[in-house]
Amino acid sequence: MTVEDVKTSSVPSVEDLEREGDVAADFLEELLDIADIDGDLNLDVRQGRAYVSVEAESEGLSVLSAPDTVQALQELTRLAVQNKTGSFSRMILDIGGSRDTRRRQLEALVDAAVVKLDGGASQASLPSMSSYERKVVHDIASERGLVSESYGEGADRHTVITRR
Structure with missing residues (x-):
């Protein structure tokens, strides 16, 4: 094979x-x-x-x-x-409709990360979340012209957002 x-x-x-x-x-x-x-x-x-x-x-x-x-x-x-x-x-x-509600919450987290980046931070870390939620965050970040990467293992895996 x-x-x-x-x-x-x-x-x-x-x-x-x-x-x-x-x-x-x-x-x-x-x-x-x-x-x-x-x-x-x-x-x-x-x-x-x-x-x-x-x-x-x-x-x-x-x-x-x-x-x-x-x-x-x-x-x-x-x-x-x-x-x-x-x-x-x-x-x-x-x-x-829980997935739509959760997407709005994740959008708010990305918005808060953008505020940190606008305030001079080089990166903004989001809390640990499931792989599906991290995928949604990656999609939101990409839609907004941001870069996102996941770090950590298991239950501690989280997303870090930066500017391009």
């Missing part, structure tokens, strides 16, 4: 990602039923990942949309998908 074969075989197909989304949705439906929370599930495939969104006008759902709770539920759902499919999952979970 060549390096190219390994790269190609490790990229999940759209069908694989749709199956991953279906498995995740089944797990989440059971979880919501146990918690007696109503929610509509929407599945999508974007940027090589399965996206599962839970939406509803339920107060119970708003409790689940806290960033730490979404992160924990995402990890549990990924484990359930991995257990069922035998493959590592990079599925993204959004509950009640």
